[in-house]
Amino acid sequence: MITLPAHPGIDAAIDASVARILARAGELGPGFLALGDALSRATRGGKRFRPALVAASFEAFGGDPARTPGLYPVAAAFELLHTAFVVHDDVIDHDTERRGVPNIAGEFRQRARVRGADADGAALLGEAAAILAGDLLLHEALRLVAFADVDxxxxxxxxxxxxxxxxxxxxxxxxxxxxxxxxxxxxxxxxxxxxxxxxxxxxxxxxxxxxxxxxxxxxxxxxxxxxxxxxxxxxxxxxxxxxxxxxxxxxxxxxxxxxxxxxxxxxxxxxxxxxxxxxxxxxxxxxxxxxxxxxxxxxxxxxxxxxxxxxxxxxxxxxxxxxxxxxxxxxxxxxxxxxxxxxxxxxxxxx
Known part of the structure; x- marks a missing residue:
C-alpha cells in the first residue's frame, strides 16, 4: 500500500465515531454490543491511506487545518467507507478471516458455535453480523459528512x-x-x-x-x-x-x-x-x-x-x-x- 503522512486528527475522528457506535450498541443488548466490539476491531490498524489522501490533497491546495474543523471528520468518513466495503466484500467472498485473524463474520461464527448453533446457523449469523456491521459503517460515514463543520x-x-x-x-x-x-x-x-x-x-x-x-x-x-x-x-x-x-x-x-x-x-x-x-x-x-x-x-x-x-x-x-x-x-x-x-x-x- 502507498504510505502518506499520518494525521492524529484523523485517528481521533475515527475513534470518536467508533466510540459513538459502541455507546449506542451498549444500549441495545449483548449481541449488538458484541457486534460493536467486532466492528471496532475491524477499524483498527491499516495505513488509513484514503483519509490521509483527503488531508494531503487539502494541504496541496493550500488548505489550513486550523481554519477547517470539518477536515478530519470528512477524511475519517472515507476510512469508514473503505472498512464497510471490505466487510461486505468478505461476505461476498465467503471469507471468515482477514490477514490471518477472524473477521466480523468469523468472530460471529465462533460466537454462534460456542453458544450451540450448528454449522449452517453459525454461517448465517456470521454473514448477517458482517452485513449489519458494514451497514452501520456506511451510515456512520454519511453521518460524518452530514455533521461536519463546513459551509x-x-x-x-x-x-x-x-x-x-x-x-x-x-x-x-x-x-x-x-x-x-x-x-x-x-x-x-x-x-x-x-x-x-x-x-x-x-x-x-x-x-x-x-x-x-x-x-x-x-x-x-x-x-x-x-x-x-x-x-x-x-x-x-x-x-x-x-x-x-x-x-x-x-x-x-x-x-x-x-x-x-x-x-x-x-x-x-x-x-x-x-x-x-x-x-x-x-x-x-x-x-x-x-x-x-x-x-x-x-x-x-x-x-x-x-x-x-x-x-x-x-x-x-x-x-x-x-x-x-x-x-x-x-x-x-x-x-x-x-x-x-x-x-x-x-x-x-x-x-
Missing part, C-alpha cells in the same frame, strides 16, 4: 462525492461478481470498467476531490484532480490485479496467487482470453484451487500468454496519463507534486 456549498459537494463513491463502487462490485460467474461475458473492456468502478472512485478520485473541495479549489482545478484521481485509481487496481496473481505473500498479504485460486476474472485474465494460449490458461485456472503447484502452472500459463506484459503496458500508459493531468496549469505546484509522487508510488508496486 453548505462544500457539504453539498461532499455529499455528492460520497454518493458517487457508494453507487459506483457497488456497481463495480456487482460487475466483478458477474464476471466471475458469467465467465463468457468477462471481456477486457468490461473487466477494466469493473476495476475502475470498484476501486478508483472511492479510493483515489473522491478523496482527492474531497480535500480540494474543503480547500475551496477553483472549478478548473477540481476537474483536473478528478481526471488524475480516476486514472490513478485505475492504475492502482490493475497493479493490485497483478499482485493478486503474481505478487509475493508480503505484497498480497496472503499466499501468492490468491486471485488465481479464487478464479477471479480480472482484466489480466480477460486479456489472456484474447490470445491463442487461452485454452491452456483456462484449463490451468480451473485447477488453480487445488494447491500451490497448480497455482504455479496457472502463473506460467498466464506469463506465456503475454497477458501480464499487455496489462503492464496499460498500467504504464495510464500512469503517463496521470502525469499529463498533473501538469495541468490549473493545478498548483504542490498538487502537481502530490500527483507525481502518487504515480511513482503506484508504479513502484508493480510486480
Amino acid at each position: 453548505p456549498i462544500a457539504r453539498e459537494r461532499l455529499h455528492a462525492l460520497v454518493d458517487d463513491a457508494v453507487f459506483i463502487s457497488a456497481a463495480g462490485e456487482l460487475a466483478d461478481v458477474e464476471n466471475s460467474v458469467l465467465t463468457e461475458d468477462a471481456t477486457a473492456e468490461g473487466t477494466l470498467e469493473a476495476a475502475f468502478n470498484k476501486t478508483a472512485v472511492y479510493s483515489f478520485q473522491a478523496p482527492l476531490l474531497a480535500g480540494a473541495v474543503l480547500a475551496d479549489a477553483p472549478e478548473t482545478a477540481l476537474q483536473a484532480i478528478e481526471r488524475a484521481g480516476g486514472q490513478l485509481g485505475l492504475a492502482f487496481q490493475l497493479v493490485d490485479d497483478l499482485i493478486g496473481a503474481f505478487g509475493t505473500q508480503e505484497q498480497a498479504g496472503r499466499e501468492s496467487g490468491g486471485d488465481l485460486r479464487e478464479s477471479k476474472r480480472t482484466p489480466l485474465v480477460a486479456l489472456a482470453r484474447d490470445t491463442p494460449s487461452w485454452a491452456r490458461v483456462n484449463d490451468a485456472l480451473a485447477l488453480a484451487h487445488t494447491g500451490p503447484i497448480a497455482v504455479r502452472e496457472a502463473q506460467v500459463a498466464l506469463e506465456q500468454s503475454g497477458a501480464p506484459v499487455r496489462l503492464r503496458a496499460v498500467i504504464y500508459e495510464t500512469l503517463e496519463q496521470v502525469r499529463a493531468s498533473a501538469a495541468d496549469p490549473a493545478l498548483p505546484g504542490t498538487a502537481t507534486v502530490l500527483l507525481e509522487e502518487l504515480a511513482a508510488a503506484v508504479e513502484g508496486r508493480i510486480p
Whole structure:
C-alpha cells in the first residue's frame, strides 16, 4: 500500500465515531454490543491511506487545518467507507478471516458455535453480523459528512462525492461478481470498467476531490484532480490485479496467487482470453484451487500468454496519463507534486 503522512486528527475522528457506535450498541443488548466490539476491531490498524489522501490533497491546495474543523471528520468518513466495503466484500467472498485473524463474520461464527448453533446457523449469523456491521459503517460515514463543520456549498459537494463513491463502487462490485460467474461475458473492456468502478472512485478520485473541495479549489482545478484521481485509481487496481496473481505473500498479504485460486476474472485474465494460449490458461485456472503447484502452472500459463506484459503496458500508459493531468496549469505546484509522487508510488508496486 502507498504510505502518506499520518494525521492524529484523523485517528481521533475515527475513534470518536467508533466510540459513538459502541455507546449506542451498549444500549441495545449483548449481541449488538458484541457486534460493536467486532466492528471496532475491524477499524483498527491499516495505513488509513484514503483519509490521509483527503488531508494531503487539502494541504496541496493550500488548505489550513486550523481554519477547517470539518477536515478530519470528512477524511475519517472515507476510512469508514473503505472498512464497510471490505466487510461486505468478505461476505461476498465467503471469507471468515482477514490477514490471518477472524473477521466480523468469523468472530460471529465462533460466537454462534460456542453458544450451540450448528454449522449452517453459525454461517448465517456470521454473514448477517458482517452485513449489519458494514451497514452501520456506511451510515456512520454519511453521518460524518452530514455533521461536519463546513459551509453548505462544500457539504453539498461532499455529499455528492460520497454518493458517487457508494453507487459506483457497488456497481463495480456487482460487475466483478458477474464476471466471475458469467465467465463468457468477462471481456477486457468490461473487466477494466469493473476495476475502475470498484476501486478508483472511492479510493483515489473522491478523496482527492474531497480535500480540494474543503480547500475551496477553483472549478478548473477540481476537474483536473478528478481526471488524475480516476486514472490513478485505475492504475492502482490493475497493479493490485497483478499482485493478486503474481505478487509475493508480503505484497498480497496472503499466499501468492490468491486471485488465481479464487478464479477471479480480472482484466489480466480477460486479456489472456484474447490470445491463442487461452485454452491452456483456462484449463490451468480451473485447477488453480487445488494447491500451490497448480497455482504455479496457472502463473506460467498466464506469463506465456503475454497477458501480464499487455496489462503492464496499460498500467504504464495510464500512469503517463496521470502525469499529463498533473501538469495541468490549473493545478498548483504542490498538487502537481502530490500527483507525481502518487504515480511513482503506484508504479513502484508493480510486480
